[in-house]
Amino acid sequence: MRLRGVSKVYPGAGSADEVTAVHGADLEILEGETLALVGESGCGKSSLLRLLNRMEEPSAGDLYFGDAKLSTFEPTALRRRIGYVQQTGGLLPHWTVKRNVGLVPELLGWPKERRRKRAEELLRLVGLPAATYAARYPRELSGGERQRVAVARALAADPPLVLLDEPFGALDAITRADVQQTFMRLRASREQTAVIVTHDLDEAFLLADRIAVMRRGRLLQTAPPQELIDRPADPYVGELLDRAAN
């Protein structure tokens, strides 16, 4: 997936109140990589992520999925091929764990039996045995268990691309480490591209092949972790790394 000069401006009450969340972003997301978008809150990283599955439309610039413009895809069909995990609350509270995991397969019209098998397999992979968890409702789970279910749900239909918006941000440190491990185990076994938004540089270093640093809507540098440390392209990148190191 490629972004060429993509901007996102949110209109305000007057032109003075306009907020430019993303400013002329050029970015190439390589097949199979895990890309982390890092930066302070409000730097535009979540907006950038939401442009990728057309939850937001760009104000300027173009996005390409393969060779085709992203805008030529029908949004709901596109989203069914892109996994998505949000920070909290994304599970449907009135659906069981099994049904939540089977959501995208259901939208794609998979037969029931195949959905069940797939849900059980994924629940096992995220460490939640179906026998115990399949019939539970989200409110009967801990925060960590819920995010595991959310990850399983995002991967259910084997999408070529998964988007994760601060997926582990609301978890306590011990749970977070646990879920991160699970996520890495899952990633190791497949050819999936993943874009993960985080404000936690440690997490980015742990999970990502490349890191894109954003500040005030602009992409400052996109590089593998080591290169960021060795050759920060912007004083802010160095500052950010220093802060994380402390």
Next chain:
Amino acid sequence: MTKPALLLAVLALAGHPPAPAQEAQPDTPSPGGTIVVGSKNFAENRLLGELFAQLIEAHTEVEVERRLGLAGTEFCFEALRTGSIDLYPEYTGTGLVTLLGEEPTASKFDALATVRAEFLRRFDLHWLAPVGFENSYELAIRADLARSGERELRTISDLVPVAPTLRAGFGYEFVERGDGLPGLADTYGLSFANVQSILQAPKYQAAAAGAVDVIDAYTTDGRLLVYDLLVLEDDLGFFPPYEAAPLVRGDTLERHPQVGAVLGLLGQAIDEDRMRALNLRLQEEHEPIEVVAHDLLRELELLPGDVETVAPERQPKDSGLAAYMWSRRRELSTYTAEHIGLSAVALALGILFAVPLALLLDRLRTGTSEALIRIIGMSQTLPSLALFGFLIPVLGVGVVPSVVALWIYSIFPILRSSCTGLREADPDAASAATALGMTEGQVLRRVRLPLAVPTIMAGVRTAGVITVGTATIAAFIGAGGLGQPIIAGVQLVNIQQILSGAIPAALLALAADAVLGALGKWLRPRGVGP
């Protein structure tokens, strides 16, 4: 069956409430057809209505539906003009001044001749033979005030100089009508310290308790004998003559000529003294109207000898409330069934209208939909009688306008809660569902609507309690329900009768709250709520 499907089935059933007993079964028309008898909402007029009804039932094959106690002259007249009722007892003076807007005349013959000609010409309505008594307005003053020290008041002219120190308690219509206070004040130059509007029946008690000094009374009102009140002579002859007579639709007489003939039997049959005694039986002895009417027809020998007539059940005097309610159990269960039917249909229609409307408003910007909801919310502030005033010319009287009025009152709480529920139902879940590829319709049907159910049902519960509580107003326009004994009881100052309607109505409201609460719990999706 899924929950929503089951609910729809129940709603569909609610759409067929137990047919109110007043409704003649449309499937099996009686050989003589049906006519509807109305009356105004005070004891004498109700009694005349019942008298007409019993007389017709005794002498003809015609089935009679009773819509007694309609809230006032305008309601009765509109109902008659639009065909919701076929006849009701009216007074010539009222017809002349209030309905035709003519000048009052002192001659009862002139009055009758004028209303006969004009009603026929303008409305095709017929004044049949007057029943015999005149029932005019008069002014009555507390006897102790009429004779105190030097003062002795005999006429309305005598009242004029002292009136500015006196408090008046007049009926609602009297305060407004040309042949009431406005004309009277003009003619005599009369003005009081203050004027309160009070229902006809409690006025006497108010005067007896010293809360008011002067009241308007009816000539035939029995209570003038009981309470210590003095009637002031209308020395300038202001009040027009009010002869009571059946007022009937022309097409009704064409369809049922025998009805006109039968009602003619009552011509000049009841004089003022007899009417006064009858009113007293209703107002002070609290005897049921059906019984008093039946007794009178027998006394007048107007019941055919060869026809077996069933005398209405009599109840022991001075019995307790429980015994009273037991003796009226048949009527009360009918009223309760009507009450439930009216409320259930209105609430079902409210749900079927407000929830889809909320889905529609949900597509608008929050500001716009809030503004629209607030406009719809103003329906809540419409007084029920004003609402009936708008509805009767269009829908007549009876079940339909009552259901429409209750429906209007039920919309707002359901709409309000549905909009809130849809807007605030777990926005994170809705956005995640969208991000994973649900269409807008899928998000609405499968996520937002189910999650909004608890909030929507909270509104339905509120609306249900409001509807059951408000359904007592249906009795004002002849749709029955538990308001019937309440309103009749207020008019007849019969506490037992009031309670016999009020207690079941309160219990029904509590039951509605409990049932709708349980329904809400049952419909709440698993995994949501407490």
